[in-house]
Amino acid sequence: MDVTVWQKKTMLKLIVCIKQVPMVSELPWDARTGTLKREIAEGMMNPACKHALEAALQLKHKHDAHITALTMGPTMAGEVLYEALTLGxxxxxxxxxxxMAGADTLVTSLILSRAIKKECPDFDLILCGSQTSDSETAQVGPQLAEELDIPGAAYIENLEIKNRTIRIKRLADDFLETLEMDLPGLVTVTTGNFHPRYASLGGLEDAFNRDDIKTLDADSLGLDRKLIGIKASPTKILDVFSPTANKENIVIKGAVKKIVEDIFETYGDKIGGAMEKDLKTHEHND
Ligand SMILES: Cc1cc2nc3c(=O)[nH]c(=O)nc-3n(C[C@H](O)[C@H](O)[C@H](O)COP(=O)(O)OP(=O)(O)OC[C@H]3O[C@@H](n4cnc5c(N)ncnc54)[C@H](O)[C@@H]3O)c2cc1C
Structure with missing residues (x-):
């Protein structure tokens, strides 16, 4: 998938919000706070954030663009920034x-917005992942757009920029929507397109030798402690558990014709619905 910039004008200032997520899903939870004990987990860049970064890198390839990678988390979260520098x-x-620990999505958006206003107030486009692999609320992007009072579009698959306008394509149920919005704006990128490139080991070494990462705390952002962290977060996790599947196996015996008749008699409605959906998708793709 390619990004087209129709007219090269001034430098495009891009911000990519990246969350570091745990490498594996089977990790212990802190039952008291309802948060993941991420200090014992190895971290990686959230998959959808990789696609958001790739979208930004493709824009940079076509255009005179500058990319700021922004992350909030424990100090080890800085690793994803080195990866982002390596990639471009x-x-x-x-x-x-x-x-700031234990921040829910609302407080996370507030802190990210404060950092953006302080460090990159003249940005053109913010790119977020559509959701994370560890919490998956998909709230931070839209809330960040709201905090910054800019237009936002979620779950995008493709984007093009013309002058100060961005044209977006996204899949909404069975439809492919084309939207336009003015910059500055925010998009959240799905894992459907913008396939991430690989980071080279040599590039990673270079990134560690560069002095391009700035670290900020609550004081440097002028954030009142009453506004941040778990106490300021209205979302409370009440319980965390693994869902159990309640599936029943049914064995249908007999001649093939009889089996097919039985299946259509029992599951005809469901099969009909699925076939209709499949037909629409194929018509739409053709
Ligand atoms: C010291 C410290 C400890 C933390 N510990 C935890 C923890 O244990 N568990 C946990 O889930 N979170 C932790 N966070 C981060 C924060 O609480 C979460 O990022 C936030 O709640 C995101 O929710 P989500 O995963 O549902 O995001 P979603 O809304 O699903 O994320 C969508 C997109 O928003 C952007 N985004 C989300 N979070 C961040 C972020 N932190 N930085 C940059 N971009 C982001 C990304 O582009 C992401 O793809 C910690 C933060 C700090 C400062």
């Missing part, structure tokens, strides 16, 4: 402070 981001900003 120009600078990284790490927001880390024990007082």
């Amino acid at each position: 981001a120009d600078q990284g900003i790490l927001l880390t402070d024990k007082r």
Whole structure:
């Protein structure tokens, strides 16, 4: 998938919000706070954030663009910024402070917006992942757009920029929507397109030798402790558990003709619905 910039004008200032997520899903939870014990997990860049970064890198390839990678998390979250620098981001900003720990999506958006207003107020486009692999709320992108009072579009599959307008394609149920919005704006990128490139080991070494990562805490952002962290977060996790599947196996015996008749008699409605959906998708893709 390619990004087209129709007219090269001034430098496009892009911000990519990246969350570091645990490498594996089977990790212990802190039952008291309802948060993941991520300090014992190995981290990686959230998959959808990789696609958002790739979209930004493709814009940079076509255009005169500058990419800031922004992350909030424990100090180890800075690793994803080095990865972003290796892949082609120009600078990284790490927001880390024990007082910010346990932030829910609302407080996370507030802190990210504060950092953006302070460090990159003249941005053109913010790219977020559509959702994370560890919490999956998909709320931070839209809430961040709201905090910054800019237009936003979620779950995008493709984008083009013309002058100060961005044209977006996204799949909504069975439809492919084309939207336009003015910059500055925010998009959240799905894992459907913008397939991430690989980071080279040599590039990673270079990134560690560069001095392009800035670390900010709550004080440097002028954030009142009453506004941040778990106490300021209205979302409370009441319980965390693994869902159990209640599936029943049914064995249908007899001649093939009889089996097919039985299946259609029992599951005809469901099969009909699925076939209709499949037909629409194929018509739409053709
Ligand atoms: C010290 C400290 C400890 C933390 N510990 C935890 C923890 O244990 N568990 C946990 O889930 N979170 C932790 N966070 C981060 C924060 O609480 C979450 O990022 C936030 O709640 C995101 O929710 P989500 O995963 O549902 O995001 P979603 O809304 O699903 O994320 C969508 C997109 O928003 C952007 N985004 C989301 N979070 C961040 C972020 N932190 N930085 C940059 N971009 C982001 C990304 O582009 C992402 O793809 C910690 C933060 C700090 C400062």
